[in-house]
Amino acid sequence: MTAPILSISRRTRETPFTSMNRDAAVKGYTVYNHMLLPTVFESIEADYHHLKRHVQLWDVACERQIEIRGPDAARLMQMLTPRDLRGMTPGQCYYVPIVDETGGMMNDPVALKFSDDRFYISIADSDLLFWAKGLAYGFRLDVDVNEPDVFPLAVQGPQADELMARVFGDQVRAIKFFRFSMLSFEGHEMPVARSGYSKQGGFEIYVTGAEIAGPLWARLMQAGEDLQVRAGCPNLIERIEGRLLSYGNDMTRENTPHECGLGRFCDTQTAIGCVGRDALLRVASEGPVRQIRNFSIDGDAVPPCTALWPVFADGERVGRISSAVWSPDFKTNVSIGMIRMTHWKDGTRVEVETPDGMRTATVREKSFT
Amino acid sequence: MTAPILSISRRTRETPFTSMNRDAAVKGYTVYNHMLLPTVFESIEADYHHLKRHVQLWDVACERQIEIRGPDAARLMQMLTPRDLRGMTPGQCYYVPIVDETGGMMNDPVALKFSDDRFYISIADSDLLFWAKGLAYGFRLDVDVNEPDVFPLAVQGPQADELMARVFGDQVRAIKFFRFSMLSFEGHEMPVARSGYSKQGGFEIYVTGAEIAGPLWARLMQAGEDLQVRAGCPNLIERIEGRLLSYGNDMTRENTPHECGLGRFCDTQTAIGCVGRDALLRVASEGPVRQIRNFSIDGDAVPPCTALWPVFADGERVGRISSAVWSPDFKTNVSIGMIRMTHWKDGTRVEVETPDGMRTATVREKSFT
Numbered sequence: 243m244t245a246p247i248l249s250i251s252r253r254t255r256e257t258p259f260t261s262m263n264r265d266a267a268v269k270g271y272t273v274y275n276h277m278l279l280p281t282v283f284e285s286i287e288a289d290y291h292h293l294k295r296h297v298q299l300w301d302v303a304c305e306r307q308i309e310i311r312g313p314d315a316a317r318l319m320q321m322l323t324p325r326d327l328r329g330m331t332p333g334q335c336y337y338v339p340i341v342d343e344t345g346g347m348m349n350d351p352v353a354l355k356f357s358d359d360r361f362y363i364s365i366a367d368s369d370l371l372f373w374a375k376g377l378a379y380g381f382r383l384d385v386d387v388n389e390p391d392v393f394p395l396a397v398q399g400p401q402a403d404e405l406m407a408r409v410f411g412d413q414v415r416a417i418k419f420f421r422f423s424m425l426s427f428e429g430h431e432m433p434v435a436r437s438g439y440s441k442q443g444g445f446e447i448y449v450t451g452a453e454i455a456g457p458l459w460a461r462l463m464q465a466g467e468d469l470q471v472r473a474g475c476p477n478l479i480e481r482i483e484g485r486l487l488s489y490g491n492d493m494t495r496e497n498t499p500h501e502c503g504l505g506r507f508c509d510t511q512t513a514i515g516c517v518g519r520d521a522l523l524r525v526a527s528e529g530p531v532r533q534i535r536n537f538s539i540d541g542d543a544v545p546p547c548t549a550l551w552p553v554f555a556d557g558e559r560v561g562r563i564s565s566a567v568w569s570p571d572f573k574t575n576v577s578i579g580m581i582r583m584t585h586w587k588d589g590t591r592v593e594v595e596t597p598d599g600m601r602t603a604t605v606r607e608k609s610f611t
Numbered sequence: 612m613t614a615p616i617l618s619i620s621r622r623t624r625e626t627p628f629t630s631m632n633r634d635a636a637v638k639g640y641t642v643y644n645h646m647l648l649p650t651v652f653e654s655i656e657a658d659y660h661h662l663k664r665h666v667q668l669w670d671v672a673c674e675r676q677i678e679i680r681g682p683d684a685a686r687l688m689q690m691l692t693p694r695d696l697r698g699m700t701p702g703q704c705y706y707v708p709i710v711d712e713t714g715g716m717m718n719d720p721v722a723l724k725f726s727d728d729r730f731y732i733s734i735a736d737s738d739l740l741f742w743a744k745g746l747a748y749g750f751r752l753d754v755d756v757n758e759p760d761v762f763p764l765a766v767q768g769p770q771a772d773e774l775m776a777r778v779f780g781d782q783v784r785a786i787k788f789f790r791f792s793m794l795s796f797e798g799h800e801m802p803v804a805r806s807g808y809s810k811q812g813g814f815e816i817y818v819t820g821a822e823i824a825g826p827l828w829a830r831l832m833q834a835g836e837d838l839q840v841r842a843g844c845p846n847l848i849e850r851i852e853g854r855l856l857s858y859g860n861d862m863t864r865e866n867t868p869h870e871c872g873l874g875r876f877c878d879t880q881t882a883i884g885c886v887g888r889d890a891l892l893r894v895a896s897e898g899p900v901r902q903i904r905n906f907s908i909d910g911d912a913v914p915p916c917t918a919l920w921p922v923f924a925d926g927e928r929v930g931r932i933s934s935a936v937w938s939p940d941f942k943t944n945v946s947i948g949m950i951r952m953t954h955w956k957d958g959t960r961v962e963v964e965t966p967d968g969m970r971t972a973t974v975r976e977k978s979f980t
Contacts, residue, residue, distance in 0.1 A: 251917060372737070372745065373744065549621055
């Protein structure tokens with residue numbers, strides 16, 4: 243069976259980096275926030291080994307920004323998330339679970355605070371803009387909510403600091419984890435954060451204005467030639483090993499943040515104003531009855547995980563796997579799933595129903611990194 | 612250059628018909644409402660000729676439903692659209708532009724009315740659920756807003772009536788355009804509407820429950836063997852010829868319904884309660900300054916239209932093309948675009964900047980059907 247092609251149209255938006263991805267012989271895409279997101283260049287395994295050793299440029303322009311501006315910006319931000327934002331200072335990035343009125347996950351973005359009346363929300367794959375606009379309108383908040391032309395470019399891998407310092411100067415080395423600075427490239431000022439969807443370290447440049455995308459990409463490629471810099475993308479193996487969750491894959495509106503292991507980002511008692519607070523107060527005090535875990539699935543490489551795989555123990559259904567792939571470094575199938583509290587302890591043996599048949603598997607409380 | 616593959620994961624949801632599409636050798640997909648939508652089987656041209664002569668089954672499960680239930684259901688529906696819904700009766704389908712507070716298009720779904728306190732909204736590609744939930748929460752409406760497990764299956768083409776009558780009985784022939792009836796298949800009752808995203812006639816079956824999808828597909832295939840029924844999908848050529856708009860392609864939140872030629876679905880004076888009414892009142896009285904038109908673009912087949920193509924007249928930019936493809940029946944490149952009122956008259960000659968260079972083109976007030 244040949245792999246299906248992706249039909250590209252204006253609706254599956256190209257990014258200012260799409261032509262660079264093509265020049266780098268991108269082989270596959272997914273669609274994320276109605277935008278192209280590369281998924282593979284050489285091969286998922288080759289990309290993985292390279293990412294862990296060198297440095298890559300990732301077109302993550304599909305991490306669309308929601309900009310919230312105005313006197314009620316901080317109020318709207320706190321309505322969106324159960325994380326207490328009162329301690330957030332300008333220049334900080336916060337990973338913020340976003341929940342609906344029932345406490346169900348609507349997105350899991352990173353928020354950037356510029357000032358009390360201006361934030362970016364760098365979103366996962368759902369039209370969070372519509373929810374934010376609905377609340378702003380319904381509560382007559384004094385804010386502007388919009389999607390600006392900002393195109394994040396991630397620089398990820400162990401050589402990221404060196405590469406970024408060559409282009410932006412040594413000041414990038416001083417940027418702390420989940421902080422951002424306003425840096426300049428060819429007269430364009432843009433937020434540069436130490437963050438990214440890998441565990442290999444690196445930065446996200448919030449490229450402001452499509453016209454600077456090409457020059458910046460070219461400059462980074464040129465400056466990193468001896469560092470073996472390459473075009474890359476979020477890597478399926480590396481992100482599962484590191485338990486980096488994917489909204490729509492590992493969690494949906496069916497799940498509370500606590501089930502997703504994001505309870506540490508919820509301050510349900512003090513996040514007064516959060517829309518889902520009433521619903522989450524009980525879950526916060528009693529704890530969830532199922533939770534995200536890593537699993538290692540025994541046997542050869544599993545087929546692609548395109549739908550939930552049921553997890554069983556003693557013939558009873560106790561959970562489901564949502565992401566899985568063979569890991570060359572760990573020599574097992576690494577995976578992410580959700581499992582009932584009766585079976586979520588580290589080392590618990592379970593069975594996973596894959597499209598190829600039943601496999602034995604082991605629950606891991608910690609991630610693979 | 613080989614076409615990029617689509618990486619499929621749980622996030623790009625499979626449908627209950629995905630395995631049937633695979634069995635029918637689907638070659639390409641797009642992602643629509645976070646779900647797989649086939650785009651090509653044999654070839655876009657072969658699929659097109661077949662659709663215009665015979666009958667096809669389309670997996671349009673990606674037309675997700677928003678179900679609005681409760682005492683305030685009709686109020687919320689009217690908040691969403693500038694179309695006056697007071698005359699809508701149970702069993703009717705209405706094409707409803709959905710606008711934000713500035714009158715910008717957020718979606719262009721078909722609404723189904725079951726009763727004053729229950730509607731389906733069969734959505735185009737945006738998370739309209741988030742906007743509807745935001746408004747419901749902000750205005751404390753007494754409604755439940757959800758995405759039920761309903762998977763539309765379209766039966767399209769000139770033989771659609773014959774095929775549907777063989778499976779659902781002759782009563783389907785009596786269903787009027789944009790009306791639906793509750794019909795039964797193997798004990799499952801489901802809405803069956805005379806509607807669909809083609810100009811060839813046909814039905815949309817709102818398949819309720821994934822477990823009945825396989826049996827229904829098999830039964831339709833079996834019953835239509837002598838009618839040459841095949842798996843198909845919305846066809847790029849046919850939908851451009853018929854000026855069936857595609858949200859995200861031909862229009863976005865930048866556009867008012869009036870620009871999209873949807874002014875006839877707006878009753879801005881009387882649609883009291885519509886969120887965007889204030890913004891649209893002026894546009895409704897003055898009319899838009901640019902509008903959707905068909906164009907025929909001269910020369911050989913144009914390359915795929917993956918981004919807006921500028922339209923010029925006398926060196927001045929007067930519009931943009933958003934969809935374009937070669938039409939075997941009309942022996943020209945059929946296309947959809949938006950153009951300023953100074954140049955929107957039928958027969959006006961313009962120039963289009965395609966990736967292959969400038970082409971001459973002609974504005975068409977009417978569609979190609």
